[in-house]
Amino acid sequence: MEWNILGHEWAADLLAQHIARQEVRHAYLFAGPPGVGRRSLALRFAQALNCTNPPQPGQPCGTCRACTQIESMRQADLTVIQALDEDGLPREGGSLKIDQIRDLQRTLSLSPYEARYRVALLLRFQEANINAQNAFLKTLEEPPEKSILLLTANSVESLLPTIVSRCEILRLRPLPVEQLEQALASRWGLPGDEARLLAHYSGGRAGYALRLHHDPAELERRREWLEDLQRLLGENRRQRFNYVEHEFKDKEKLRLALQVWLSFWRDVLLCAAGSSVPLINLDRAEQVRFMAEKLDLPFVRARVSDLERAVQRLDANVNARLLAEVILLDWPKL
DSSP states (O other), rough: OHHHHSSOOOHHHHHHHHHHTTTTSSSSEEOTTTTTSSSHHHHHHHHHOOOOSSBTTTTTOSEEEEEHHHHTOOOTEEHHHHHOTHHHHHHHSSSBOHHHHHHHHHHSSSOOOOOSEEEEEEETTTGBBBBHHHHHHHHHHSSTTTTTEEEEEGGGOOOOOOHHHTTTEEEEOOOHHHHHHHHHTTTTTOOOOHHHHHHHHHHOOOOHHHHHHHHHHHHHHHHHHHHHHHHHSSSHHHHHHHHHHHOOHHHHHHHHHHHHHHHHHHHHHHTTTOOOOOOSSSGGGHHHHHHHHSSHHHHHHHHHHOOOOHHHHHHHSOOOOHHHHHHHHHHHOO
16 A cells, blocks of 8 residues: 555555554554654555545545645644744744643544544654643543544653553654665655765655755755864864854754764764764765774764763753753864
């Protein structure tokens, strides 16, 4: 059953079978790294659930009114919940709060307006605070009739075990880099060099690769942060602190920079360990090899661990500037 999903055909087949056999669960958790296709798969499932003209059970037509509205996330019986920033606008890295869950519960208590099911899509549910997760648990324990709950999250471990245990879990993984490179070239028509570079940059995550392709500004920011990393390695403590003060007054900006820096240090770690795993920053292979030769493996491993912990700590109430300063203090001067 073709859902036009790249790399997660097994998941599409499973979900289609649930619909065809009338064995749909009340809650599904799509877990995997950002950009791997969690939201796309969840939306395709919502289309299959409510399609008014399915070619066969479990397969959406993609052209009926319900399918087109769900694709744009504007269907009357589809409710999308995600973290908000301080101004109440949707933003990655924000907080999904208990009031949003309570509003959702009131919505789910109503019968569907026009579709077969009410569908609630809760994006990046790892950003839900503990009160919101506990409130949502009640909905999972007593799911409203004719309602399907779809959650996306970075990992199963980022959620309360009591929530995970009440969901059908689908763990989504990146594609092999070579397979994504071929798909970007053949399916989306990207030039060969760009397809190869974006496949590596994304680590096999099709959604992230396409986002970089469609947003040159984000690709440029990525390049600038890698240039900053190289420059900072040659600067003293005062210069590094000045950089942090100027650049990282916003927590979300720091998050994005840390993720890019983490990809570079990961490459250095792989190179230092003699791994054959493809580099992410393929265009900086020479710089990666230089650092791998200059630094010992335990030191590089520690820097990768520092960055991983820093990304996780940003989800807590930490001072972004102080966190960045601590990270840069431990970087070598080369």
